Amino acid sequence: MTDILIRRTGHAGRITLNRPDALNAMTWDMCRAIADAMQSWRDDPEIRLVVIDAAGDRAFCAGGDIAELYQTGRAGDFAYGQAFWADEYRLNAAIFAWPKPVVSFLQGFVMGGGVGIGCHGTHRIAGDTTAIAMPECGIGLIPDVGATLMLALADGRLGEYLGVTGTRMSAADAVHAGFADHYIPEDLWPELIRQLEQTGDVSVIEASAKPLPASALAAGADDIDRHFAGESLTDILNSLRSEDSAFARDTLRTMERNSPLSMAVTVELLHRLRGPSISIGRALDLEYRFTARSMEHGDFLEGIRAAIIDKDRQPKWQYAGQSVPVSEISKMLRPLGAAALKLEETRVTQPTVGFIGLGNMGAPMAANLAAAGYAVTGFDTAGTTADGVKVAGSAQEAVTGADVIITMLPDGAVLRSVAATVLPHARPGALFVDCSTVDVESARAVAAEASAASVLFVDAPVSGGIGGATGGTLTFMTGGSDDAFEKARPLFDVMGQKAVHCGAAGAGQAAKICNNMILGATMIATCEAFALADKLGLDRQKMFDVVSTSSGYSWSMNAYCPAPGVGPQSPSDNDYTPGFAAELMLKDLGLSQQAAAAVDADTPMGAAALELYRQFVEDEGGRGRDFSAMLPRFAARSRES
Numbered sequence: 034m035t036d037i038l039i040r041r042t043g044h045a046g047r048i049t050l051n052r053p054d055a056l057n058a059m060t061w062d063m064c065r066a067i068a069d070a071m072q073s074w075r076d077d078p079e080i081r082l083v084v085i086d087a088a089g090d091r092a093f094c095a096g097g098d099i100a101e102l103y104q105t106g107r108a109g110d111f112a113y114g115q116a117f118w119a120d121e122y123r124l125n126a127a128i129f130a131w132p133k134p135v136v137s138f139l140q141g142f143v144m145g146g147g148v149g150i151g152c153h154g155t156h157r158i159a160g161d162t163t164a165i166a167m168p169e170c171g172i173g174l175i176p177d178v179g180a181t182l183m184l185a186l187a188d189g190r191l192g193e194y195l196g197v198t199g200t201r202m203s204a205a206d207a208v209h210a211g212f213a214d215h216y217i218p219e220d221l222w223p224e225l226i227r228q229l230e231q232t233g234d235v236s237v238i239e240a241s242a243k244p245l246p247a248s249a250l251a252a253g254a255d256d257i258d259r260h261f262a263g264e265s266l267t268d269i270l271n272s273l274r275s276e277d278s279a280f281a282r283d284t285l286r287t288m289e290r291n292s293p294l295s296m297a298v299t300v301e302l303l304h305r306l307r308g309p310s311i312s313i314g315r316a317l318d319l320e321y322r323f324t325a326r327s328m329e330h331g332d333f334l335e336g337i338r339a340a341i342i343d344k345d346r347q348p349k350w351q352y353a354g355q356s357v358p359v360s361e362i363s364k365m366l367r368p369l370g371a372a373a374l375k376l377e378e379t380r381v382t383q384p385t386v387g388f389i390g391l392g393n394m395g396a397p398m399a400a401n402l403a404a405a406g407y408a409v410t411g412f413d414t415a416g417t418t419a420d421g422v423k424v425a426g427s428a429q430e431a432v433t434g435a436d437v438i439i440t441m442l443p444d445g446a447v448l449r450s451v452a453a454t455v456l457p458h459a460r461p462g463a464l465f466v467d468c469s470t471v472d473v474e475s476a477r478a479v480a481a482e483a484s485a486a487s488v489l490f491v492d493a494p495v496s497g498g499i500g501g502a503t504g505g506t507l508t509f510m511t512g513g514s515d516d517a518f519e520k521a522r523p524l525f526d527v528m529g530q531k532a533v534h535c536g537a538a539g540a541g542q543a544a545k546i547c548n549n550m551i552l553g554a555t556m557i558a559t560c561e562a563f564a565l566a567d568k569l570g571l572d573r574q575k576m577f578d579v580v581s582t583s584s585g586y587s588w589s590m591n592a593y594c595p596a597p598g599v600g601p602q603s604p605s606d607n608d609y610t611p612g613f614a615a616e617l618m619l620k621d622l623g624l625s626q627q628a629a630a631a632v633d634a635d636t637p638m639g640a641a642a643l644e645l646y647r648q649f650v651e652d653e654g655g656r657g658r659d660f661s662a663m664l665p666r667f668a669a670r671s672r673e674s
């Protein structure tokens with residue numbers, strides 16, 4: 034093939050991308066040829082390293098060859114693109130994990146697929162013409178080829194900024210952001226490559242490296258971190274729009290060209306990826322969830338049409354920037370089950386799961402595990418079931434022989450009784466994960482019983498509600514031993530986006546109770562402030578615009594605004610249908626006060642919030658309404674009532 038030159042020179046496996054007229058854009062054939070060559074050199078003792086470079090001075094590789102993807106996608110054939118991306122991502126992972134040095138020389142444009150080939154090796158060399166970028170949001174895709182790994186690991190909120198804007202990085206920027214390692218003037222490259230081939234020794238690179246010029250990205254870190262710190266694309270846009278500065282204006286202008294769905298998913302993906310379970314495999318897995326769906330459900334085909342086919346540069350994106358529904362973001366990132374990306378390494382057989390409590394939360398959580406390939410057997414006294422889950426006749430039957438037991442039950446008393454029933458039937462060495470919200474004492478008591486039965490226990494209550502359970506975006510707050518947490522981590526990755534190990538058994542419940550005490554109090558404060566604003570004649574939208582970017586900012590205001598028609602979609606827009614029901618908030622506030630009494634903690638705000646939710650649920654018809662329905666309650670009242 035002439036599009037790519039593959040040969041052995043001295044001690045080096047040599048790969049040269051050779052389509053300079055097409056800016057060395059990667060084709061499927063080039064991808065396969067690189068994969069085959071690297072595989073054949075892997076265990077060859079004569080090959081001590083691989084050197085990848087590219088012909089021409091305009092680009093190392095400006096992306097993937099997307100014309101074929103567009104044609105097949107337009108014809109309704111999504112399998113072609115999925116197979117291409119899967120092969121490409123496997124190659125990216127193979128380069129990342131290759132056991133010997135991989136040296137790349139990155140002149141000119143290095144974008145998309147070029148980053149996947151050039152930026153996962155051990156020695157990534159940039160020069161004066163280097164311009165590295167992940168501009169995929171501009172064509173309705175997201176940063177992929179494993180680039181989200183570097184983005185998630187970059188300092189502060191630089192990853193979000195680079196991911197949604199596609200800003201080009203100079204050599205110094207690329208080193209700052211983790212996409213390159215060395216700056217070496219390009220006229221020195223031919224001699225350096227010759228030495229690498231001759232010696233097979235990468236220490237010659239250090240000897241040629243020059244001090245880095247200044248990085249514009251490093252200089253702009255304060256602006257980037259300030260504006261890109263929010264939870265969502267909406268927060269980022271709100272922050273940029275609230276400031277009249279050159280940075281805010283330029284950044285907004287760039288973002289306004291890009292697909293809002295792609296940008297919103299990019300932000301969410303990076304947030305999910307950050308944290309202890311970050312890896313190239315997880316990055317590619319999450320990216321592939323999006324790309325595999327991008328033609329059918331994303332903006333990808335429209336993005337290519339506008340940029341490359343019709344070249345009108347007027348893409349009609351599905352959503353506007355502020356209004357990408359959280360449910361659509363979750364949908365694009367849901368696990369793909371049997372169709373998930375499979376990397377080369379052998380997959381360990383998935384454990385079997387006995388799942389007790391298939392209610393509003395448990396059913397979608399169990400379904401997500403089943404969709405991800407776990408063999409799930411479920412039981413619920415109400416006879417409920419879930420997609421892909423085999424139903425057992427009893428809790429004992431569901432857990433017998435299971436590697437993992439998961440419970441999602443109403444309260445501590447039910448948890449204790451279910452634990453007493455199932456633990457005698459649990460396999461020694463099994464893992465018991467309780468995701469219910471219960472009192473700390475019950476969590477600790479069940480942990481002790483599990484330990485006596487040689488079962489590892491984790492208390493792992495969740496936040497994120499039914500939407501999070503369905504979308505696989507829950508946050509788990511966990512307590513238990515390090516071993517138990519590590520064993521449970523892959524399950525958390527499927528059912529959620531984040532798992533925090535808070536300490537020993539009971540620590541997860543303690544964190545949940547404290548979090549929800551804050552949530553109850555801030556929701557009440559937000560609702561009463563809106564009711565006051567109404568009576569002061571202040572427009573609710575204006576109130577949101579100010580508070581959501583000022584010091585009154587909170588999750589209750591920004592992500593779950595209790596005023597209908599204001600802020601992102603929330604239960605208030607659906608006549609306060611839960612969401613998170615007021616009686617569940619009452620339960621959690623009750624747990625917080627029970628815990629506070631047990632340890633003699635003074636929690637007057639929590640106590641006041643408990644009393645208000647008690648009145649609302651028990652005396653004022655609040656049961657079955659979302660907990661944000663405190664707003665119409667306050668709005669209808671006077672000081673005396």
Ligand code: NAD
Nearest residue numbers: 390391392393394395413414415442443469470498499613
């Ligand atoms: P739910 O009432 O819908 O589900 C609980 C399920 O447990 C029911 O289907 C019930 O039939 C089943 N069950 C009760 N006793 C059982 C037994 N002995 N054996 C087997 N099954 C039994 O409640 P949910 O909304 O799914 O909440 C579950 C837990 O998650 C609760 O602890 C809740 O506080 C917590 N939580 C809920 C939300 C939410 O938004 N719904 C959010 C975070 C946490």
